[in-house]
Structures are given as structure tokens and as C-alpha cells.
Amino acid sequence: MTPKYPCFVHFGVTLPTTNRKLSSPMRTRHSVAWALVFLLHAAAQTPLPSWGEGPSRKAIVHFVEEVTRDNGPQFVPPAERIAVFDNDGTLWCEQPMYVQLAFALDRVKALAPGHPEWKTKAPFHAALTGDLKALASGGEHALIELVMATHAGMTTEEFNIVVKDWMATARHPKTGRLYTEMVYQPMLELLTYLREHGFKPYIVSGGGIEFMRPWSERVYGIPPEQVIGSSIKTKYELLGGKPSIVRLPELNFIDDKSGKPVGIQQYIGRRPIAAFGNSDGDFQMLEWTTSGSGARLGVLVHHDDAVREFAYDRHSSIGRLDRGLDEAPKRNWLVVSMKEDWNQIFPISK
């Protein structure tokens, strides 16, 4: 089903022949029309242009074709085409630190004058002194703790604005690009491709749910109601007579590891048929997804491109992928090599 030649071949071969007998203006107009036809044709034929012509792309396209073929043996009704995506390291870059950690560090610094006790207390001390190693060793749990403590005591609407403002200016320490430009182009294409085939994609992340919602729709096309993440407790109350939802400094839910299937059931209420992750924090999500009946797709993005992104797996404190690599073959999970399978990593700069 995938074209053998990129679209310029169609142009080169077909256009001159077809338009030989036409007058010049007509030829121009017809050329434009033909170009359009072939562009559309090419677009329809290459749904994942940043994916190389390897087995990974083939397996994904095969799965989607199988579950969407009317009356086929693997057909899945559109309502049940739920796909779940981890965020950090799967949809966007998580190195050299989780983006939410960078956000939290900036918040700690901004709020520190009012919290002298932070100077000697973990993980705040590490945050203020920039001891990333100490922070990273705590994994997503440490990050979430930091976020809980520094992001409570305001309404959800106020927090939404804080996140949006930060996202509009904060930049990746290595590339200098906005964090929302550090998303993976092949995964953006995959989201579009799945949506075009009636899938409903969800984010299922260990990151904070209200940290992702303010920009997930703009960046990924995933609306807030399709974002599942870790959360702190909230309380509804009138503040100065104004109905408000206030963020409390108390953990509500950790959406990581075994928490991911729990979060999926809690929010979606049905088992996904496709799951995409990149670390052992996604293991149970892939396990839960792929152990259902019928066609299932489990995908692990393998960070093996030190030149264009970062190379890390079994021994990384961030996004460790160890058990997943061991068990992927026998579980029929697809391991996508960023180096081999992705022609492009990040979107072209605007």
C-alpha cells in the first residue's frame, strides 16, 4: 500500500505527456490541476512522511488498515479505536530533563523568597542549587512532589495562565527552541494519521494533567478532556464570592507505571487498542493494552540517536527503558528506532 516512489517522480513522468497538445496558458492551468491531483494522491499514499520505509512504519500502517477495514476479521468500530500516548520522551523531548522539571525549577526560584525553609529541604534545595543529578535520581515522583508543593494555593484558571505564559517563552537548554517545538514530527504525523482513521488519541502521562492541558490542543490537537496525567487534589469554593477550583498541596493520583492502566480505566472506561510509550514507566500501559482480544498495537520509541536527539535506555535516570527492551520481542511490541525509522525528529523551524 505504500508508494514505491516519492511524489516528485509522478510529476516528472506524467505532466509533460498529458499536457503536450495544450496551449501555454491552458497547459499552466492543467499543470496546476495535475500537480494538485498528484499532491493529493501523494498525500493520501504517504500518511507518515517522516517515517522511513522500514518495518516500523509498515507495522503501524498494517495495524491501522486491519482494524479499519469494513467487514475485515480485525475490524474495530470507531468508538473503540482508543489510542494512548505517553508524553515525555514519546511525544516530546524529555532530555536533559523533563520539561515540567524545568518549569518547576523556574517556579521554585520565583517563589523562593517567600519560602526560606526551602534552602535546606529536599527536593527544593536541589532545585535552588541546580543539582539536577539529585533531582533526576528521584524520577517522576520527585518531579511531581516538587510540582505539588510549588503549584498549589491557586485556582486552576490561574495555574492555566502561569503554564501558558511560561510555555510562550521558555526554551530548551540545548537547542534554544521553544519546548513546544521540541515535539517529534513523526509522532505528530502519527496522531493525524490515527485521527483520520477514526481513532481517538489520549495522552496518558506521569506528568501533571494541568501542566499539559493548556497547550496539548494547540500542539498535538489533543483536547484537555483527552489528557490523563498525575494530579493534586482540588477543592471547589467561593473566593470573594467567585466560584473557583483551588489546587491543594496534596497528592491525588500518580499516573505512572501500574497507575497508567488505572488512569485509563478511570478516565476512559475502556481498554485502548494501541499504546505508545518509550520507557519502563509505560510497561503496564502497553501490557494492559496489548493483552486485550483482537488486533492490538504496542510501540516503544527507542532513543538511540545521539546526533539528532539523545541516546539513552537501560541506564538512564530519566526515561529508563530496560525491561521493555527485554520483553518487547516476545510480547510483539514494536521497538521504533529514532535513528533508523525517523527521517526527521523535530518539526522544521518556523
Place this chain on the structure above:
Amino acid sequence: MTPKYPCFVHFGVTLPTTNRKLSSPMRTRHSVAWALVFLLHAAAQTPLPSWGEGPSRKAIVHFVEEVTRDNGPQFVPPAERIAVFDNDGTLWCEQPMYVQLAFALDRVKALAPGHPEWKTKAPFHAALTGDLKALASGGEHALIELVMATHAGMTTEEFNIVVKDWMATARHPKTGRLYTEMVYQPMLELLTYLREHGFKPYIVSGGGIEFMRPWSERVYGIPPEQVIGSSIKTKYELLGGKPSIVRLPELNFIDDKSGKPVGIQQYIGRRPIAAFGNSDGDFQMLEWTTSGSGARLGVLVHHDDAVREFAYDRHSSIGRLDRGLDEAPKRNWLVVSMKEDWNQIFPISK
């Protein structure tokens, strides 16, 4: 925008005139065609046929027209057209007891032989002896407690089957109809009408989330991921090597009163623009919804029809509506009279 005459008037007046000169078979065929045209016309013109031509229907239609009019001052993009519905007493009948209470009572009886301690312990004692007054006085909280205790210790998939099986046979004590036929016809039409105008309807109920999900799509057209309710905690684990989500006997979240805006934020992540309830348990949901900027709709269904359904409000232990009645006028909430505004209460029996 609403037609002055019901559709049979169109048939009576138009058909004989139009078909006068046609031969008999042709006339029959044309009559069918015309009938179809007028049926479609009538359907397009009367989106809420079971609603009387009173101010309630008018206010709802006006709101929907305003927020969906392109370039209008009150226009709301489709993605933000979130509508939230209470379930018990708003979408289906909650008298003489919550349906989930009837379900819980049947479960208590079925499981009682294995729990001798229930004979003397509240609320189980009341459940086993059929002391509905004692149970009802505890409100939704007592119901939820009962459900927690009797419905844990199995997987979510097992519980789904238990609920489906019960729903297929259990009948309302007064009408003898299936509970899923004890839904309000005008509200089914409202759900359809809102969906046709790009709204995404959610259930936001004090009832158990996994008690509603197995049938909400079939009965209301509301998929599991758009059902928000009270919940117990769950745990992901391997049972005999099989990935499972097990229901634990521990309360997770009460989606009632001030819990409703919290649940809405947690699951949807944006403020609804329309809210429909029937009791003071829905007060905060309506308050949160209608205190946002732009056009907003808050609706309370008033149970004032003792003949066709049940009449209760300020002094009822189930579905009490007291503060809501007092404050509806000054908050511009619509109070829908089931007696005056609804031409029909339940769907016609199949």
C-alpha cells in the same frame, strides 16, 4: 422557528391537492415521497417534540441558537460546547429509590450468605430487611457506601458483566418496565438536539461511574469516556498471569455537590457552558457552569407530576430540591416543570 401545527396537518392539507391528477400507483408512490418530505421537514422543525411550546423549550432553543450562530456575539466554538447532565432524576427516574440502590439491594441479598456480619451492621441490615426509609435517609452517600462494600473484590470487566446482566432483567417496582426504559423522553431528545449542534454531553452523577458506563452508550448515546461519577479505588495487577484492574473496597471520589465541579475539572479540564440537574446535589455544578463568561444555561428539572411520574422537591430524602428552587430566579436558572413542559415523560413502550 417552531411550526404552528403538528405534522399530521401537513399531510391532511397538502397530499390530496398535489396528487389529484396522478394515476393510483403513481399517487401512492408520490404520497410516500411527500410523506417523507414532510416528515423530514417536521423533524427538522421540531427538534424537541416531547417538549411543550412553553418558555422552557423556547429558552433552551434560544440558547443553542445563540451559541451556534456563526459570527454571532455569543458564538462558542464546537470544542467548548460542553454540556453536563446529572443522571438520577435528571435523565432517568430516581423514585421510589435510586436505581443503583435497587441494584445494590439485590447484590447484598445475593452475597449475604457469605457475610453473616451484615445482619446487624448498617446499612446492610436495612438493605436485607428492606428498610428503605433508613437507607434513603442516608442519601447518595449511604448508597455509595453500600455499593463500595458489595462491589469490590472483582475486576472491572467482571463488574461490567454483573451490571449488564442485572440491567437486562431488573424492573421498576411501580411500572414494571426495565430501568433503561425509565429514562425521560424529553431529555433523550435534548441530548440528540445538543449533539446535532456540536455539543459534547457528559454525565456528571453522584452514582457510581462503573455502574453507568455499561449501558450509557446504548441508552443515552453517551460513551464511557463521557461518564463522570463516584468511584472506588482500583488496582492494576496480574491475576493468574492475566492483566486485570481490580476494584478495591476503598472510596476514591464522591461526585456530588461540591465534588461535581471538581469531577468536571478533573475529567474534562474545561468549564461546561450548559448544566442540567434536578436536586441540590447539582447546585454547585450549575453554579460553576453558569458563572463562566458568555452565554450559559443552567436547568433544573422539577418533579411536579404526581400522575405521570412522582412529585417531590423540598422535603424529599431522595433528590431534594430546596435551595435550587429558592435561588433559580435570581441566578437565571431555568426550572423545567415536568407537568407543564413535558408532553411525554417516558419513551413509548416497544
